[in-house]
Amino acid sequence: MAATAPATTAAAADAAPPQQYRKHSRLNRPNPLWGLLAWAVGLLFASPVLWMVLTSLHSEVDAATNPPSLLAPLTLDGYRSFFGNSNAWPALINSATASVVSTLLVLALSIPAAYALSIRPVKKWSDVLFFLLSTRFLPIVAAVLPLYLFAVATGALDQIGLLIALYTAMNLPIAIWMMRSFLAEVPVEMLEAAQLDGAGLIRTLRSVVAPVAMPGIAATALICFIFSWQELLLARSLTGVVAGTAPVFLTSFVTSQGLFLAQVSAAATVVSLPVLVAGFAAQDKLVQGLSLGAVK
Amino acid sequence: MSVSETTPRQRTVLADPAPQEQRAASRKSGWVRRAPLLPALVFIIIMTQLPFAATIVISFMRWNALRPDDRGFAGFGNYAQVFTDANLRSSVVTTVVLTVVVVGVSLVLGLLVALLLDRTFLGRGIVRTMMIAPFLVVPVAAALLWKHALLNPSYGLVNGVLTWVWGLFGSQSPPQVAWLTQFPLVSIELALVWQWTPFMMLILLAGLQSRPADAFEAAKMDGASAFQVFRYITLPHLRRYIDLGATLGAIFIVQNFDAVFTMTSGALGTANLPYTIYQTFFVRQDYGLAAAQGVIVVIGTIVVATFALRSASSLLKEDS
DSSP, rough: OOHHHHHHHHHHHHOOOOGGSSHHHHHHOOOOHHHHHHHHHHHHHHHHHHHHHHHHSSSHHHTOOOOOOOOOOOOOOHHHHHHTTTTHHHHHHHHHHHHHHHHHHHHHHHHHHHHHHHTTTTTTTTHHHHHHHHHSSOHHHHHHHHHHHHHHTTOOOOOOHHHHHHHHHHHHHHHHHHHHHHHSSSSSHHHHHHHHHTTOOHIIIIIIHHHHHHHHHHHHHEEEEEEEHOHHHHHHHHTTTTOOOOHHHHHHSSSSSSSSSHHHHHHHHHHHHHHHHHHHTTHHHHHHHHHHTTTT | HHHHHTTHHHHHHHOOOOHHHHHHHHHHHHHHHHHHTHHHHHHHHIIIIHHHHHHHHHEEEEHHHHSOOOOOOTTTTTHHHHHHHHHHHHHHHHHHHHHHHHHHHHHHHHHHHHHTTTTOOHHHHHHHHHHHHHHHHHHHHHHHIIIIIOOOOOOOOHHHHHHHHHHHOOSSSOOOOOOHHSSSHHHHHHHHHHHHHHHHHHHEEEEEEEBHHHHHHHHHTTTOOHHIIIIIIIIHHHHHHHHHHHHHHHHHHHHHHHHHHHHHTTTTOOOOOOHHHHHHHHHHHBBBHHHHHHHHHHHHHHHHHHHHHHHHHHHHHHOO
């Protein structure tokens, strides 16, 4: 019984009536001033992003005025000069390859691992979980040197395959944590029924676990995609002209080059767009994912 | 031994097996349980533990790529250099200041925004989405945005707004601040606070929404003020969520490389440890010293991570 306890209590918690929570928010008499303040704060936080998008649609001359010219005519010149750069598309494709392939590998490795840590847990499953987490807490910068020397020695330097392997390892501990918390929501009765019906591991995963855990699996995949797409230190240290990713491409804008603000804003917008889309898609499960399943 | 392998019904069906067979069966089923875990575990150990082991070995070597003939065993030489190097000491201070300020300010702001978003108002979902946006901008892109579009002294939005506001009052000489050269560390902190406040907000909002309602009703009936409710009920309830947000945030911000690299390139006292190690490795090409610095950072992180693991485990225990 001890082994199945986590899943049981998770299921029991789900069955508890949800009404007892959140009642307090209905007790608050809605004061429109607080809503206005919330809107103001939200706009303040979003304004740099909105400004980035607006500037990317201005001409270089209009982008660099003081005070700012909000109503200047819109143009796609910034995007034209970004995509006109011969390094832009390869960088985006490298980022997409590294992020998508590593995310698929993470899913392939983390779903069975999370299964062995939640649904049919191995002994000392929580020790395994904390070991996994501790590997993610170690600073990547301390591993860059040996990885670089290894890459030079084996000819893996500036190869996208190396980044894929590293991003898989980087995201795997977090993905297992997230996945464990999502799989723990699978009702244990359903698993027992499948077991009695003689379903094997693959069949149990596909027909019983996957339908319940699917939103969580999708959110985990999106969060892994985000982390890989955003990564700079490994990409900057281990890739160059061939396998450079989009963040590495962005570092070419670190030093000012005359009138280039619209182009920088366009580049920053294009590179951020996939992550913004993925993040908004995962919004409902974002907290649970980012807190490694500790917060629901 | 794990009893749950067989349900009571199965156990009545199975004839009582001899003890020896039983032990063999449970050993076999142990490996069946472990099998799905092994590929991930082996992969992680190879990809993360081997490089760190190599870092420890290199940290005891005299190895500078610019002087390839002079390679050998250095004992604790690199570590002695780490602790006597004034630049490195200042980068330790920078790392601590950066982490404490960013985590502290993001937590306070995140709590305030979470309290606002815990109320019901028109368009709450839209405001929540707007709040998350800063966290989702690619860190390098965010750093470029702050460096060039917001904090640039001649055409940045911040100075532009100052010009505009001063212009409203007929002033021709608005204050124009060279943010990145006058306040380099504050500029980086500003950009990071902007990115991490949404993260703290999300965790604390989830905490607020899991408050049990009965304690509030009781407190209100006893005539507690809104501040008293916050101080004596909400804050203690949020304690574990604050711990979790602070420790997770600290782990990521201690490791920050993108903002420092992009906004100041480590100039003007903004070089933190990750940036300094990167410099030692790629510019000075002193592999031994870079490895020793890396080991020191790992030890520092383990200290921080111990707290993180403790707060994660307290939530995990409640979870299961």
